[in-house]
Amino acid sequence: MGRLIRSALMMLLLMTVITGVAYPLVTTGLAQVLFPSQANGSLIQKDGKPIGSTLIGQAFVDPKYFWGRPSATAPQPNNGESSGGSNQGPTNPALTDAVKQRIDALRAADPGNTAPVPVDLVTASGSGLDPEISPAAAAYQVPRVARARGLSESQVQAMVAMATQGRQFGMLGEPRVNVLKLNLALDGH
Known part of the structure; x- marks a missing residue:
């Protein structure tokens, strides 16, 4: 049971980093490079x-x-x-x-x-x-x-x-x- 909880927490942490940090940074960075005027309103x-x-x-x-x-x-x-x-x-x-x-x-x-x-x-x-x-x-x-x-x-x-x-x-x-x-x-x- 402990192993499953540890795996689930690691998956939660990994997905949080990917979808909550990496993805927004990449999309924001690309928008600033490719479409700076639109990205800034x-x-x-x-x-x-x-x-x-x-x-x-x-x-x-x-x-x-x-x-x-x-x-x-x-x-x-x-x-x-x-x-x-x-x-x-x-x-x-x-x-x-x-x-x-x-x-x-x-x-x-x-x-x-x-x-x-x-x-x-x-x-x-x-x-x-x-x-x-x-x-x-x-x-x-x-x-x-x-x-x-x-x-x-x-x-x-x-x-x-x-x-x-x-x-x-x-x-x-x-x-x-x-x-x-x-x-x-x-x-x-």
């Missing part, structure tokens, strides 16, 4: 300081910036510690009210814009952290941003076009615009 630096990540949305409210998708995280928007959707279905009156309020806010920020509001500007993603919007959502905001920055709409549209990423591998997903990258490009203009 895909951070965006400005003046040597991290200001955000390409993977987590930020709440922009100034009219001179493009606005991302609404976030359903609590206690503040885009809170990575409480990622998740609102779990409100299409027949839930709370969702309907929230969407109406978001449409009203978009219309108030740009009263002359009579175009249909793209759905991704008024509904949160499943994670509540989506950093990207559709090209249609960006195009909807071009007049407001151009006016607030004193730029022509064609200049802002060109910046949106440069910031638009296509489908991954040419076939996966939909074209998208990273809001933080686009706003930083506008600030650098």
Whole structure:
């Protein structure tokens, strides 16, 4: 019996070292060598300081910036510690009210814009952290941003076009615009 216990403890120790120490060190080391940006959170630096990540949305409210998708995280928007959707279905009156309020806010920020509001500007993603919007959502905001920055709409549209990423591998997903990258490009203009 003692021999079996000793063998079991040795196996436990060996597997703990392999799966709890060696494997994480090897995978972390490989990730740092092969994919350093992604392994460190895909951070965006400005003046040597991290200001955000390409993977987590930020709440922009100034009219001179493009606005991302609404976030359903609590206690503040885009809170990575409480990622998740609102779990409100299409027949839930709370969702309907929230969407109406978001449409009203978009219309108030740009009263002359009579175009249909793209759905991704008024509904949160499943994670509540989506950093990207559709090209249609960006195009909807071009007049407001151009006016607030004193730029022509064609200049802002060109910046949106440069910031638009296509489908991954040419076939996966939909074209998208990273809001933080686009706003930083506008600030650098």
